[in-house]
Amino acid sequence: MDNPGPKAIINLNRLKENIQNIIEHVGDTPICCVVKANAYGHGAIPITQTLEKEGISLFAVFSIGEALELRQAGIQSDILIFSKINANRIQEAVDNDLILNFSSLGDLNIFEQFESKYSQSPRFHIKFDTGMTRLGLDVQDADKVFKAISKNPKLRCEGIYSHFATADEGELSYAHHQLNMFNSLVELGEKSGLSFKFIHCSNSGAILNLPESRFNLVRVGMLMYGTMPSDEVPNNVAVKPVMNYEGTIVNKRRVPKGTSISYGGIYVTDKETTIAVVQAGFADGFPRPWYTDGYVGYQGKDYKIAGRVCMDSFMVDFGDDTPEIGKNVLFFGLSKENHIPVETIAKNIDSTTYVLLTAIGGRTEYFYRD
Ligand SMILES: Cc1ncc(COP(=O)(O)O)c(C=O)c1O
Incomplete structure (x- = not known):
């Protein structure tokens, strides 16, 4: 890794x-x-x-x-x-x-x-x-x-x-x-x-x-x-998101029903499940309020963010699926298997795409593909 x-x-x-x-x-x-x-x-x-x-x-x-x-x-x-x-x-x-x-x-x-x-x-x-x-x-x-x-x-x-x-x-x-x-x-x-x-x-x-x-x-x-300035404008120019924002699964564990996850313990598992740790947090520009309804993409499916986003990491509930340590999850963008528009996140957390994109930084590493 x-x-x-x-x-x-x-x-x-x-x-x-x-x-x-x-x-x-x-x-x-x-x-x-x-x-x-x-x-x-x-x-x-x-x-x-x-x-x-x-x-x-x-x-x-x-x-x-x-x-x-x-x-x-x-x-x-x-x-x-x-x-x-x-x-x-x-x-x-x-x-x-x-x-x-x-x-x-x-x-x-x-x-x-x-x-x-x-x-x-x-x-x-x-x-x-x-x-x-x-x-x-x-x-x-x-x-x-x-x-x-x-x-x-x-x-x-x-x-x-x-x-x-x-x-x-x-x-x-x-x-x-x-x-x-x-x-x-x-x-x-x-x-x-x-x-x-x-x-x-x-x-x-x-x-x-x-x-x-x-x-x-x-x-x-x-x-x-590649992002619409708002959802009120006519979508008459074909554009695709230039950025895929991603992070890596660094840990996973099987936990029983009733396990509380992250600060405040507000997310409590309602059955036995697999919880993974992803190493990116609000200090890197990951939108903290997105944990309430938020999800990440992994191998074609969406998985719920479990509990509050921390400064350097957050947790994901994979249910009975088996994520692999070292593999990436998609936070937003368009990958081969997943699509999470940054517009969706902005709307859900009452923010804007401008705020979300310009917030990216911290320990984020950039990779340019042509
Ligand atoms: C003066 C000015 N012109 C143009 C732009 C570009 O706006 P947009 O990203 O909506 O195209 C900005 C962005 O904030 C701006 O401040």
């Missing part, structure tokens, strides 16, 4: 199929692949390298640190950073040809001062808040910012964007309201003399739900990892 701990098996062939199906779906619209948060728990470097070979030339991360990691790994494509700019790291962004996020009126001074001091400007996209009430320039500051940028052609404004709050929901009136506001902002910017190379506000939900919001770039995250 080389690695008895949790394993994330990353199926790069599925990632390639998913992105090709998304490309087909959006037609000529270029794609920005969102690989922030360690590519949603899948490993940012191998995921980005694979997508770059598939022809993607723009990626988005959250922090400058994430962007530099990609550059150090040899990623040559454009990289957009979503986070608030750090005035002390602008030179680093310029040196590494990163695209920054212009997201508040105060950022105007930062970009202007940098340009006048060094006769250089980082590339940037202007982000507007149209309804997330998160990072983004306030609509009332648009005119001032557009005029200032159009007066100084040395400022390298390459894009304008916003982010939807509800694009993955069945009821889209709020998304339409955001889209209308965004359309007006683009119009105002163009009237002020700016010409935006990239205009974008679609995420996975909008790609599926709001084709009219594609402009000339879409940003795709969750869908490319």
